[in-house]
Amino acid sequence: MGRKVLVLNQDYSALGICSVPKAFLLVYLNKAELVAKSQGFVLRTVDDEYPSPTVIRLHRYIHLPYKGVMLNRQNIFKRDGNRCQYCGKHEDLTLDHVLPKSRGGKTNWDNLITACKRCNSQKGDLTPEEAGMKLYQKPFKPSFLVFLRDFSGSVEETWMPFLAKREKMY
Template identity: 45%
Template sequence: MGKVLVLNASYEPLNITSWRRAVVLVLKEKAEQVEHNGKFVYRDFPLPTVIRLRQYVRVPYKEIPLTRRNLLHRDSHTCQYCGHAGDDLTLDHVMPRSRGGGDTWENMVTACVRCNVKKGNRTPKEARMILKQTPRRPYSSLYFEVTKHLRNGVHQEWRKYVIGM
């Protein structure tokens, strides 16, 4: 039936949970329903899409792993040099590994095969290629997950609870 955005008592996004877990939290009065999609679990109980916890919860910072899939998501599945979108994308090191560049969020971008070959063992400046965006570490793991749902066109009601969307 779908996923539910869980907000802290302060209305900041906390995590994404299953609809079943969300319903249990609402029934136990540990959370309140903020948004629903018009579907119903019971006759007078709409299926929540956003809930808010009644008690504030402190959350530790969670690191996002540097993986091919996460890099593709960060770069919106497009070449960061020419803007080509497709399935044939590769990963490119802005500062080549042979010249001391490491595997970091700030040094890796997605690139089409053509641009990756053209750039070769040079920096973008040396190859006279301009990056569409400066590569950076994603904000938070939750922000990263929420953007996946929003880009798929699902749960647009979540947009107002996530800053910068």
């Protein structure tokens, strides 16, 4: 049961992702409603069958003052597809500052990339241009919806109407 469920706020905006058992419990306890169910999967008890949720909507609105993607190692790796942004390898990955910290580079979404240890040490205290190394993609800060849609693993077809909406600008 490694599948995930999209959790929507009361206004149908995407809030996050949870496990199928957690989503089922929210629906069963009447804290959420089933918006979309999985085709071909059901949850069975001794006496009954229940649809397996893919999208649920909370009955109560949850106010989130800031909905962004946390800057951490795992999220940088997800954004970069778990591959070195210089050579494309998937092994021995670490983080690299495009503009080295010793030269004023900041620790933020726009300056951190995934790199293998070999490429990271080869680049050293240089910029990619100075080291003669080309980046696969320019680092960027993903929006919350883009991160859910593109970097959270497999995305159910039933999620797309809710993740295709533009985020509200505050």
